[in-house]
Amino acid sequence: MSLLIISGSSRDNGNTEILAKEAAKYFDGDVDWIYLRKQTIHQITDQRHTENGFTPVEDDHAGLIKKMVQADTILFATPVYWYGMSGYMKTFVDRWSQALRDPDLDFKQKMQKKPVYVLICGGDRVSVKGIPLILQFQLICEFMNMDFKNYFIGEAKKPGDMLKEQNQLAQMKHFFI
Amino acid sequence: MSLLIISGSSRDNGNTEILAKEAAKYFDGDVDWIYLRKQTIHQITDQRHTENGFTPVEDDHAGLIKKMVQADTILFATPVYWYGMSGYMKTFVDRWSQALRDPDLDFKQKMQKKPVYVLICGGDRVSVKGIPLILQFQLICEFMNMDFKNYFIGEAKKPGDMLKEQNQLAQMKHFFI
Amino acid sequence: MSLLIISGSSRDNGNTEILAKEAAKYFDGDVDWIYLRKQTIHQITDQRHTENGFTPVEDDHAGLIKKMVQADTILFATPVYWYGMSGYMKTFVDRWSQALRDPDLDFKQKMQKKPVYVLICGGDRVSVKGIPLILQFQLICEFMNMDFKNYFIGEAKKPGDMLKEQNQLAQMKHFFI
Amino acid sequence: MSLLIISGSSRDNGNTEILAKEAAKYFDGDVDWIYLRKQTIHQITDQRHTENGFTPVEDDHAGLIKKMVQADTILFATPVYWYGMSGYMKTFVDRWSQALRDPDLDFKQKMQKKPVYVLICGGDRVSVKGIPLILQFQLICEFMNMDFKNYFIGEAKKPGDMLKEQNQLAQMKHFFI
Numbered sequence: 046m047s048l049l050i051i052s053g054s055s056r057d058n059g060n061t062e063i064l065a066k067e068a069a070k071y072f073d074g075d076v077d078w079i080y081l082r083k084q085t086i087h088q089i090t091d092q093r094h095t096e097n098g099f100t101p102v103e104d105d106h107a108g109l110i111k112k113m114v115q116a117d118t119i120l121f122a123t124p125v126y127w128y129g130m131s132g133y134m135k136t137f138v139d140r141w142s143q144a145l146r147d148p149d150l151d152f153k154q155k156m157q158k159k160p161v162y163v164l165i166c167g168g169d170r171v172s173v174k175g176i177p178l179i180l181q182f183q184l185i186c187e188f189m190n191m192d193f194k195n196y197f198i199g200e201a202k203k204p205g206d207m208l209k210e211q212n213q214l215a216q217m218k219h220f221f222i
Numbered sequence: 223m224s225l226l227i228i229s230g231s232s233r234d235n236g237n238t239e240i241l242a243k244e245a246a247k248y249f250d251g252d253v254d255w256i257y258l259r260k261q262t263i264h265q266i267t268d269q270r271h272t273e274n275g276f277t278p279v280e281d282d283h284a285g286l287i288k289k290m291v292q293a294d295t296i297l298f299a300t301p302v303y304w305y306g307m308s309g310y311m312k313t314f315v316d317r318w319s320q321a322l323r324d325p326d327l328d329f330k331q332k333m334q335k336k337p338v339y340v341l342i343c344g345g346d347r348v349s350v351k352g353i354p355l356i357l358q359f360q361l362i363c364e365f366m367n368m369d370f371k372n373y374f375i376g377e378a379k380k381p382g383d384m385l386k387e388q389n390q391l392a393q394m395k396h397f398f399i
Numbered sequence: 400m401s402l403l404i405i406s407g408s409s410r411d412n413g414n415t416e417i418l419a420k421e422a423a424k425y426f427d428g429d430v431d432w433i434y435l436r437k438q439t440i441h442q443i444t445d446q447r448h449t450e451n452g453f454t455p456v457e458d459d460h461a462g463l464i465k466k467m468v469q470a471d472t473i474l475f476a477t478p479v480y481w482y483g484m485s486g487y488m489k490t491f492v493d494r495w496s497q498a499l500r501d502p503d504l505d506f507k508q509k510m511q512k513k514p515v516y517v518l519i520c521g522g523d524r525v526s527v528k529g530i531p532l533i534l535q536f537q538l539i540c541e542f543m544n545m546d547f548k549n550y551f552i553g554e555a556k557k558p559g560d561m562l563k564e565q566n567q568l569a570q571m572k573h574f575f576i
Numbered sequence: 577m578s579l580l581i582i583s584g585s586s587r588d589n590g591n592t593e594i595l596a597k598e599a600a601k602y603f604d605g606d607v608d609w610i611y612l613r614k615q616t617i618h619q620i621t622d623q624r625h626t627e628n629g630f631t632p633v634e635d636d637h638a639g640l641i642k643k644m645v646q647a648d649t650i651l652f653a654t655p656v657y658w659y660g661m662s663g664y665m666k667t668f669v670d671r672w673s674q675a676l677r678d679p680d681l682d683f684k685q686k687m688q689k690k691p692v693y694v695l696i697c698g699g700d701r702v703s704v705k706g707i708p709l710i711l712q713f714q715l716i717c718e719f720m721n722m723d724f725k726n727y728f729i730g731e732a733k734k735p736g737d738m739l740k741e742q743n744q745l746a747q748m749k750h751f752f753i
Contacts, residue, residue: 055268082267088259088309091232091301094381124268128361129306132265132313139309172727173714174361176707177354180534183704184305184351196703204271212750219743349550350537353530357711360527373526389573396566409622436619442663444613445586445655448735478622482715483660486619486670490663528715531708538659538705558625 046074049116051109053081053123053134060207061166064199065122068164068217077116079109081133089139099143109137110144114155118162118221119191121182125167125175138185157190162220166199166207195222223251226293228286230258230300230311237384238343241376242299245341245394254293256286258310266316276320286314287321291332295339295398296368298359302344302352315362334367339398343376343384372399400428403470405463407435407477407488414561415520418553419476422518422571431470433463435487443493453497463491464498468509472516472575473545475536479521479529492539511544516574520553520561549576577605580647582640584612584654584665591738592697595730596653599695599748608647610640612664620670630674640668641675645686649693649752650722652713656698656706669716688721693752697730697738726753 050069054061069076084105092099113119123130130138144152163182165175175198186193197220201207207214227246231238246253261282269276290296300307307315321329340359342352352375363370374397378384384391404423408415423430438459446453467473477484484492498506517536519529529552540547551574555561561568581600585592600607615636623630644650654661661669675683694713696706706729717724728751732738738745 055266059268082265088313089232089303090259091236091303126266126268126316127312127318127365128358129312132309132316135304135306135312136265136309139303141304169365173710173724176711177357177361179704180354180357180707181305184354188304188346193704216747350533350547353534356527357530370527393570409620413622436621442613442667443586443657445590445657480620480622480670481666481672481719482712483666486663486667489658489660489666490619493657493663495658523719531711531715534708534711535659538708542658542700 046117047115048072048074048076048118048120049079049112050076050120050122051079051081051113051134051137053121053131053137055082055124055131055133056204059124059204060199060201061122061124061164063205063207064166064197064213064217065120065164067214068120068220071218072118072221074117077112079112081137084109086137086140088136089143091142093142093146098146102143106137106140107144107147107150110141110150110152114150114152118160120162120164122164125165125171125178128174129178129181153189159191160194161186161191162194163196164199165196166201168200168202171200172198195220223294224292225249225251225253225295225297226256226289227253227297227299228256228258228290228311228314230298230308230314232259232301232308232310233381236301236381237376237378238299238301238341240382240384241343241374241390241394242297242341244391245297245397248395249398251294254289256289258314261286263314263317265313266320268319270319270323275323279320283314283317284321284324284327287318287327287329291327291329295337297339297341299341302342302348302355305351306355306358330366336368337371338363338368339371340373341376341397342373343378345377345379348377349375372397400471401469402426402428402430402472402474403433403466404430404474404476405433405435405467405488405491407475407485407491409436409478409485409487410558413478413558414553414555415476415478415518417559417561418520418551418567418571419474419518421568422474422574425572426575428471431466433466435491438463440491440494442490443497445496447496447500452500456497460491460494461498461501461504464495464504464506468504468506472514474516474518476518479519479525479532482528483532483535507543513545514548515540515545516548517550518553518574519550520555522554522556525554526552549574577648578646579603579605579607579649579651580610580643581607581651581653582610582612582644582665582668584652584662584668586613586655586662586664587735590655590735591730591732592653592655592695594736594738595697595728595744595748596651596695598745599651599751602749603752605648608643610643612668615640617668617671619667620674622673624673624677629677633674637668637671638675638678638681641672641681641683645681645683649691651693651695653695656696656702656709659705660709660712684720690722691725692717692722693725694727695730695751696727697732699731699733702731703729726751
């Protein structure tokens with residue numbers, strides 16, 4: 046079994062990644078990471094209804110989709126920026142619309158029923174204010190027929206604070222179900 | 223009175239912009255547009271807690287913030303991509319965290335109580351599935367102390383379909399309150 | 400074609416009912432009303448997992464379910480009390496769990512694909528604060544396999560204020576789709 | 577310090593109450609319970625705008641409000657019925673509108689800043705489908721200026737199942753913050 050963690054953080058070792066690393070300890074199988082901040086991903090140009098479809102884009106996106114397709118389980122880990130997923134992650138997800146039209150990828154078919162986990166982390170009352178983002182991931186999974194297994198809303202303010210959050214870290218033991 | 227329309231669409235004259243243009247007809251004052259797809263805006267690197275703060279970024283972002291600050295009223299117009307604002311708009315909004323630390327901009331103070339309107343447009347049952355995005359804009363406005371006046375959830379599928387949506391277009395008469 | 404309007408208002412001719420009456424003018428078929436405040440409906444005792452199932456309850460509930468089953472289209476019209484449906488309506492809906500176990504009613508089967516409309520009305524920024532209630536109705540419809548066609552969030556404060564809301568009343572023309 | 581647990585369950589010792597009892601073990605102070613199913617509470621008749629205000633109602637409601645006012649901390653514990661709080665609890669909360677107009681109770685003033693906890697329990701994917709109910713409690717607390725400290729979404733299906741949910745029970749240790 047393999048787990049692919051897709052991190053939307055803009056910084057190394059932020060609180061979201063601390064939490065995701067802790068969760069990864071309890072995953073029974075191989076763990077691979079994609080750090081979106083280290084990838085080149087262009088914004089989408091919506092050509093779903095253009096006669097010739099999408100113009101191919103030279104960047105890292107298709108390679109990342111291939112990794113998603115190969116993984117048994119996906120964990121989306123993103124800090125909550127402005128009550129949503131980070132721009133890194135949103136830019137990545139928007140381009141799925143292009144990937145869906147790429148017959149070489151067979152993206153939607155291959156993602157079907159794939160177990161998906163979501164880990165978000167924020168500061169200011171994120172347990173309530175992060176709710177729209179959980180609803181968004183739920184809708185994304187529904188559209189893709191992915192199996193939204195579990196989510197966790199982490200709370201920490203300054204970089205590294207999560208290292209001291211024994212209670213939250215302990216809950217990672219039961220995250221993968 | 224001036225209105226600034228910030229468009230997150232990836233295409234010219236998409237359904238969201240058709241709707242926003244219709245609304246603009248009924249705004250009593252000057253109307254200016256920002257098309258985010260024509261701007262260079264880099265993803266944020268979160269340096270809120272870095273000793274020396276944010277590293278200055280060479281792109282169009284600060285200029286756009288200046289336009290926001292000068293406008294009397296803001297309309298965010300974005301297609302619903304993957305049940306959220308477009309990556310163009312999310313990338314733009316994420317960088318507000320940097321703008322907030324820029325003393326030259328006085329961003330938060332100047333946005334206080336500014337009337338904000340939100341217009342989103344999608345296809346698949348967007349009146350329900352667009353709800354998390356409305357909640358997100360509500361939280362954004364709350365954080366910035368902006369005055370979230372009204373929103374509209376438009377529904378149309380193919381490019382240009384909105385031109386035929388007489389009922390939706392007619393509702394734009396009452397959008398600015 | 401027949402429409403059944405189920406009103407959760409506690410008062411006669413409140414703003415919610417004014418709006419529902421206006422909508423009813425544009426329904427092409429017979430219109431019938433249930434005023435829950437005039438019915439006797441007891442709170443549920445959850446006996447879904449009791450050996451002998453639910454103890455029969457002597458009140459008006461089963462009769463109302465029969466009306467729902469017979470109607471072609473249902474409109475739930477409720478004022479927003481404390482950011483939810485009224486207690487009258489919630490008490491009525493809770494008892495559906497009992498009705499679902501009543502073989503004489505064949506409730507779930509008969510409600511399948513039935514078109515459902517929701518009209519809620521409130522005062523304080525209800526277009527945003529009424530959103531959790533719309534999400535709740537969406538989930539209720541999903542569970543029952545009912546077809547959630549459209550909703551409208553009305554805003555009015557004092558009794559009768561809706562009569563002056565020409566814009567909102569006009570939108571009732573397009574409510575049934 | 578005193579904690580008042582207000583239970584909206586329709587059955588004794590249901591999963592919600594099992595969880596609330598577990599949480600109560602970790603509350604440092606006196607714990608009192610209100611079982612709404614054992615109280616007589618009539619539906620509200622909205623007379624907020626009636627000249628002479630609300631007609632007094634002979635039931636247990638005012639006594640319960642007095643208990644809320646006296647308690648230092650409130651825990652609302654309700655099963656998720658139809659993606660909302662139970663009818664018992666909704667009927668109780670609706671009548672707060674009447675209590676707010678009762679000068680003897682001084683209800684809103686006395687609830688200000690009072691710490692509030694919410695514990696809900698459901699079966700079918702409640703971690704996502706219970707979200708509208710959490711949003712509703714958040715809005716209720718906001719209106720009353722109560723301090724919404726924490727919530728927990730419990731998952732269990734059959735009566736008593738929660739007794740076996742070691743992981744969920746363990747999380748009750750950290751519920752009161």
